[in-house]
Amino acid sequence: MYNNFKQKHRGLHLKDLLWRAASASRLVDFTKEMEKLKMTDKKAYEWVKEKNESHWARSHFSTWPKCDMLLNNFCEAFNKVILKARDKPIITMLETIRVILMKRLQTQRDKVSNISGDICNSIQRTLESKKKMHTTSF
Known part of the structure; x- marks a missing residue:
């Protein structure tokens, strides 16, 4: 996703904001990082908002297992x-x-x-x- 993002929205600060939003594990942190992105670059924010968060943001990933095989160690x-x-x-x-x-x-x-x-x-x-x-x- 970042490779497509950086084609139109360049800069280390935008990259950091996107990665912080993507790696945020809590919804509150994700929202906060997205607000920072919105304040920094509205077009970059709108580009990211078009994408389904469940495909790229850790805070939106499903916690349900796909099968019942679990390896604790x-x-x-x-x-x-x-x-x-x-x-x-x-x-x-x-x-x-x-x-x-x-x-x-x-x-x-x-x-x-x-x-x-x-x-x-x-x-x-x-x-x-x-x-x-x-x-x-x-």
């Missing part, structure tokens, strides 16, 4: 998986890790190919069970 999980490869020579180690990752990717690809809707099957089942619980409680 990715490094620990990865290290556990590559234990058998760690004591090998570098090329063999990298090849072993590559094979492990390729198998993992294929397994996940196979799971995703069975999805018929917009969300994962396990989440869909959870939603359905919650709907049944909700309707039977009345």
Whole structure:
């Protein structure tokens, strides 16, 4: 987005204002940075406002997960998986890790190919069970 922005709206100050708005994690901070941009350059502000904030501003990103797979500590999980490869020579180690990752990717690809809707099957089942619980409680 910034590459398109800088074609018409040049300057380090405008760049900083745009990046501060984009990286603001709270809506209040985003609004404050956008007001600063508006006060500095009305045309730049109007150009940015035409864009959907949910595509470029952290404060507008969805917090809902796209699937129910959650890794709390990715490094620990990865290290556990590559234990058998760690004591090998570098090329063999990298090849072993590559094979492990390729198998993992294929397994996940196979799971995703069975999805018929917009969300994962396990989440869909959870939603359905919650709907049944909700309707039977009345």
